[in-house]
Amino acid sequence: MGKIKVGVIGVGNCFAGLYQGIEYYKQHNAEVTGIMHREIGGYRVQDIEFVSAFDVGENKVGKTLDEAAMAEPNMVKWINLPKSETIVHPSPVMDGISKYTEEMIKPKRIELSPELEKEIMDEIKRTGTEILINYLPVGSQKATEYWANIALKTGCAFVNNMPVFIASNPEWEKKFREKGIPVIGDDIKGMIGATIVHRVLAKLTADRGSSVANTYQLNVGGNTDFKNMLERERLESKKISKTESVQSQFNERLDDKNIHIGPSDFVPFLENTKIAFMNIEGRMWADIPYKMEVKLTVDDKANSGGIVADAIRLAKVALERGERGAVIPACAYLMKHPPEQMADAVAKQELERFIKEEA
Numbered sequence: 001m002g003k004i005k006v007g008v009i010g011v012g013n014c015f016a017g018l019y020q021g022i023e024y025y026k027q028h029n030a031e032v033t034g035i036m037h038r039e040i041g042g043y044r045v046q047d048i049e050f051v052s053a054f055d056v057g058e059n060k061v062g063k064t065l066d067e068a069a070m071a072e073p074n075m076v077k078w079i080n081l082p083k084s085e086t087i088v089h090p091s092p093v094m095d096g097i098s099k100y101t102e103e104m105i106k107p108k109r110i111e112l113s114p115e116l117e118k119e120i121m122d123e124i125k126r127t128g129t130e131i132l133i134n135y136l137p138v139g140s141q142k143a144t145e146y147w148a149n150i151a152l153k154t155g156c157a158f159v160n161n162m163p164v165f166i167a168s169n170p171e172w173e174k175k176f177r178e179k180g181i182p183v184i185g186d187d188i189k190g191m192i193g194a195t196i197v198h199r200v201l202a203k204l205t206a207d208r209g210s211s212v213a214n215t216y217q218l219n220v221g222g223n224t225d226f227k228n229m230l231e232r233e234r235l236e237s238k239k240i241s242k243t244e245s246v247q248s249q250f251n252e253r254l255d256d257k258n259i260h261i262g263p264s265d266f267v268p269f270l271e272n273t274k275i276a277f278m279n280i281e282g283r284m285w286a287d288i289p290y291k292m293e294v295k296l297t298v299d300d301k302a303n304s305g306g307i308v309a310d311a312i313r314l315a316k317v318a319l320e321r322g323e324r325g326a327v328i329p330a331c332a333y334l335m336k337h338p339p340e341q342m343a344d345a346v347a348k349q350e351l352e353r354f355i356k357e358e359a
């Protein structure tokens, strides 16, 4: 099999985790713990290559990708990376930076211009980039739409890892379908993340015949993602994405006032450790109450890397098969806000069927 040529938008912590994870598997070929699919369409995670990259950070733009992935404020330092030939190119800042992260990222304020766009498109063509993966900060509505348009113009498949709605927005999805390009999104559902655990518990309460009175999920962490989310105005789509993901698993929708899910605070010393507190209160046999509390402690970036490694390989398979628009089973299993919500067990079955399908 050939390699998968990927371009990255936002060389942040999540990307550093994906990149270093792939390097880990190159160095530990026999140990495959932590990978959902050894192969998808014949591709292994080691077949993913990052051939183009775009960012705004003063200490990332102009650097080789290995240097940029290790540059502050990134915190993932799991493994040494070999020298990369990919140079990080500038991206327009637009709404990518919040007032809380400006000081950490120190963006190069390169304005949107036809020259910049030409430079970006030339780089994508020169490098043979076939899939663009979007890791922009929460709240980057305009910048994400800008990059979705670049995917449409260059014919790249688009994997949208964050909560601006592209695959799950019918207008955007139609644009990808009409251009004959696959799109997978929106907003990664971590491997053992708060969303998947909360969804499974929500489904359990429904399947076991109990009723749920209320539920909440509070998340804290200490990386740039959490600092960015201190700006509450940037959170609208993140809150919808996280809340609907859990809401969709109950037999009956909870009243809005009885469900609260979202990022809650920035605790600097936690760095990439994310702690999620989940609570469900309900009633069972003979209307007797029950209550469950779960605390989940995870490395936020290890949580997303494996999911994106699958999404990239599924996007490649979709490209090879001439799939158009949202790749529904991939979106449903891997993302929090897909075009179509399914129970995770059903989404997994659909995904396995998609993987086995003939071209």
Ligand SMILES: NC(=O)c1ccc[n+]([C@@H]2O[C@H](COP(=O)([O-])OP(=O)(O)OC[C@H]3O[C@@H](n4cnc5c(N)ncnc54)[C@H](O)[C@@H]3O)[C@@H](O)[C@H]2O)c1
Binding pocket: 009, 010, 011, 012, 013, 014, 015, 054, 055, 056, 057, 074, 091, 092, 093, 094, 095, 096, 097, 105, 135, 136, 137, 138, 143, 161, 162, 163, 187, 188, 189, 190, 193, 223, 224, 225, 228, 300, 301, 303, 304
């Ligand atoms: N488990 C997870 O970590 C997880 C799960 C679901 C979704 N996400 C989402 O993935 C996204 C990335 O998370 P992260 O932790 O890597 O964030 P991060 O803040 O570490 O990285 C964001 C990167 O984007 C760059 N950037 C900002 N504006 C830009 C622009 N206009 N153009 C190009 N680059 C720009 C920043 O310089 C930074 O390098 C976030 O939206 C996050 O919510 C993460």
